[in-house]
Amino acid sequence: MRVERELMRGAGPVAVLKLLEAGEKYGYELVEALDQQSSGVLAMGQSTLYPMLYNLEAQGLVTATWRDSESGRGRKYYALTGNGKKRLAADVKQWKSVVTALSALGVLAPQQSPAVS
Amino acid sequence: MTEPPADGETRSFHLDRDSRSFRFDAGFWARRRLARQSVQEALTIFALPATLQAFVVDITKRTKLWRSEQIDVAKELAGHFRDGLESGVTPEHLITRFGEQVQVAKMIRRARMRCRPLHWQIRHYGMLAMALLFGVMLVTYGVLAVRFFTASPTISRNYFAEINAEAKEIPEEDRAWPFYREALVKYESFPKNVDEQWWDREEPPADPSSPKWQVLVSYIEKNRQSLTLIRDGVKRNQLGYVYSDPANDHYLRKWHGERPDAPKNDALFDISMPQNGDLRALGRLLRAEWLLAVHHGDGDMAAEDVATLIRLTSHQQSNGFVAQEMLSYSDFAVALTMVSDMLSEHPELPTDRQLRDLARLISRFAGGGTLRASFARDRQIVEDFFQRCFTDDGNGDGRLTPEGLKILDEFNSAGPRDDEMSMSLTLSGPALMALVGSRMENQDLAMRLFDRDIAEHSGPMHTWGDSSMKAEIGRLMQSFTTRTKYMPALLIVGGAGHYAFVSEHKTQLRDGILTAIAVELFRRENGRLPKTLDELVPKYLDEIPIDRLDGKPIKYAIKKNRPVIYSVGMDGEDNGGKMPVEFDDYVATWQWKEPHERAESNSTAGQGYDWILFPRYQEKPKN
Numbered sequence: 031m032r033v034e035r036e037l038m039r040g041a042g043p044v045a046v047l048k049l050l051e052a053g054e055k056y057g058y059e060l061v062e063a064l065d066q067q068s069s070g071v072l073a074m075g076q077s078t079l080y081p082m083l084y085n086l087e088a089q090g091l092v093t094a095t096w097r098d099s100e101s102g103r104g105r106k107y108y109a110l111t112g113n114g115k116k117r118l119a120a121d122v123k124q125w126k127s128v129v130t131a132l133s134a135l136g137v138l139a140p141q142q143s144p145a146v147s
Numbered sequence: 148m149t150e151p152p153a154d155g156e157t158r159s160f161h162l163d164r165d166s167r168s169f170r171f172d173a174g175f176w177a178r179r180r181l182a183r184q185s186v187q188e189a190l191t192i193f194a195l196p197a198t199l200q201a202f203v204v205d206i207t208k209r210t211k212l213w214r215s216e217q218i219d220v221a222k223e224l225a226g227h228f229r230d231g232l233e234s235g236v237t238p239e240h241l242i243t244r245f246g247e248q249v250q251v252a253k254m255i256r257r258a259r260m261r262c263r264p265l266h267w268q269i270r271h272y273g274m275l276a277m278a279l280l281f282g283v284m285l286v287t288y289g290v291l292a293v294r295f296f297t298a299s300p301t302i303s304r305n306y307f308a309e310i311n312a313e314a315k316e317i318p319e320e321d322r323a324w325p326f327y328r329e330a331l332v333k334y335e336s337f338p339k340n341v342d343e344q345w346w347d348r349e350e351p352p353a354d355p356s357s358p359k360w361q362v363l364v365s366y367i368e369k370n371r372q373s374l375t376l377i378r379d380g381v382k383r384n385q386l387g388y389v390y391s392d393p394a395n396d397h398y399l400r401k402w403h404g405e406r407p408d409a410p411k412n413d414a415l416f417d418i419s420m421p422q423n424g425d426l427r428a429l430g431r432l433l434r435a436e437w438l439l440a441v442h443h444g445d446g447d448m449a450a451e452d453v454a455t456l457i458r459l460t461s462h463q464q465s466n467g468f469v470a471q472e473m474l475s476y477s478d479f480a481v482a483l484t485m486v487s488d489m490l491s492e493h494p495e496l497p498t499d500r501q502l503r504d505l506a507r508l509i510s511r512f513a514g515g516g517t518l519r520a521s522f523a524r525d526r527q528i529v530e531d532f533f534q535r536c537f538t539d540d541g542n543g544d545g546r547l548t549p550e551g552l553k554i555l556d557e558f559n560s561a562g563p564r565d566d567e568m569s570m571s572l573t574l575s576g577p578a579l580m581a582l583v584g585s586r587m588e589n590q591d592l593a594m595r596l597f598d599r600d601i602a603e604h605s606g607p608m609h610t611w612g613d614s615s616m617k618a619e620i621g622r623l624m625q626s627f628t629t630r631t632k633y634m635p636a637l638l639i640v641g642g643a644g645h646y647a648f649v650s651e652h653k654t655q656l657r658d659g660i661l662t663a664i665a666v667e668l669f670r671r672e673n674g675r676l677p678k679t680l681d682e683l684v685p686k687y688l689d690e691i692p693i694d695r696l697d698g699k700p701i702k703y704a705i706k707k708n709r710p711v712i713y714s715v716g717m718d719g720e721d722n723g724g725k726m727p728v729e730f731d732d733y734v735a736t737w738q739w740k741e742p743h744e745r746a747e748s749n750s751t752a753g754q755g756y757d758w759i760l761f762p763r764y765q766e767k768p769k770n
Binding site for chain 2: 083
């Protein structure tokens, strides 16, 4: 199941930040992780990911660093900044509130909670 | 974002978005230098299939980012596709999953530009904002310019033509002007090296022993015909001056060269009234003849000269402009001084009957009662001014026009300009049109101020307070917004207070002279001066005129067996008819000052003296 664009606009960044919480990752790695860990729900178009990463970088929530990969070619790795961690914590708190509220309204059954929560 | 520093790179400080502070950025100039490398060169290391490489190059080119940014994006996308290929995904599938190039390029461009240094963003968005602002201003100016330059006044009423039509309707036999015109054509002025008004400026009036006396005698002799024509003219009911009348050409050429007498474009505020100034010359001729008559003891001639001057100056008011009325009042005051001088220096000259005739003529001047300008024509000047400056929407409202701006410019520079408006003024016209209030707002203000000032000065001087019109004008002038909004009204509106003061001054002088005539008639009949003015009522005076500076009866005293008639003057105190010696004291006894001006003034001029109405003040001879 794919989520609507508007919903993805809010969920996408927090999902990316959450993935980076575990450690730095490069673009393709993030695409794969989003696809697999959200069972495809948050599998965003790959063209969407890079602009999103640049936006997060512009906001100072992630940093990008070029490093050589095992194959010898350069890869750009993204990592959470201090501000990124704070934003993630705040966003998670808000998402939990939303989920709680939607659950209370009977919109969500407990098993329907998103994978990123 | 940092790249591996290149050898010998230049390091630079710039604003960092993350910390929102200046940060030492080692990569900034290195990235700029990288721009010299091509995208293709940067991608060789990824060894992508041709379709994928072309796809990456196409997207990066479409972003239109800096070359260094394009290489950075291209390398990242190439790395992405390399990783995909190594995961076993086909190039076609990778391309399909990635999305449409144009849309991707747009999103990347937008996001990458947000990553640019803060100083670039400030400059970039600042310029965008400026461009936007300029665009908005340009569009606004354009709209205003169209409204302004297409605006033109509608002259719905030609006030000047109406005035001229009124003059034309006067029957020929009732017109005085043809006689005055002939008198002016025949008029021979004083020799150029002799001041034509010297007898007015010398005190006491012209001394027969003066070498100039013969000039005066010759002046009168040469102007006998003109004097006869003046006497014929004053017998007519009205002046009847017709503007642009070919019959005036000879006169106008002699007195005013080639300048036409009609106002430019029939604008009433440009009316020059050349005839009024010239009639004053005829008035001076009468006064000169009066001087000779008094010298020769010719009472009949002297009385007739005074009466002729009063009738002549009554014709000055022909069109009802306040300027004409003020000129008329001024020459009327000259006639009053002639009567005053006869009564004080040569009381035997006029007969009882001549004195009574003069008193009747004086009391009926300008309709009698309190002299006051009607301002009827001056209201028309205001109305004409606004119809020539603004458009007309049919409901009495409208906006400023280019012609109106030119008129305002002429008013502001206190004179007509034949040349075109300056380019800067023309270009500022649309903005001024937006800032200047509407026709109705300005006309209403001008009329309201005008009417209020007239009302505040309708009574005798002792009832006047500070002018609220002046206070309101002062308040409006303090703010740029109101000063600009009401600029047309503030330029055209004139205080009625000054004219009311001139009228009050002449009214008081007139009442003083009428009282002096009554005293003289009483003296002749009773062989003594009246002890009080009450003795004059009702046989010699219907009632005792009021002192216009305290509202009580006019004052009277007997000094050295001679009558003195006076007002308390501006200090409001009755000093027993004390005549000022110094000219400044004399002027200060009657010159109107508003209460706040009196309170704020440190001057003691005029204090302790009265405003002497009879005999007239004569400045002490200068050493």
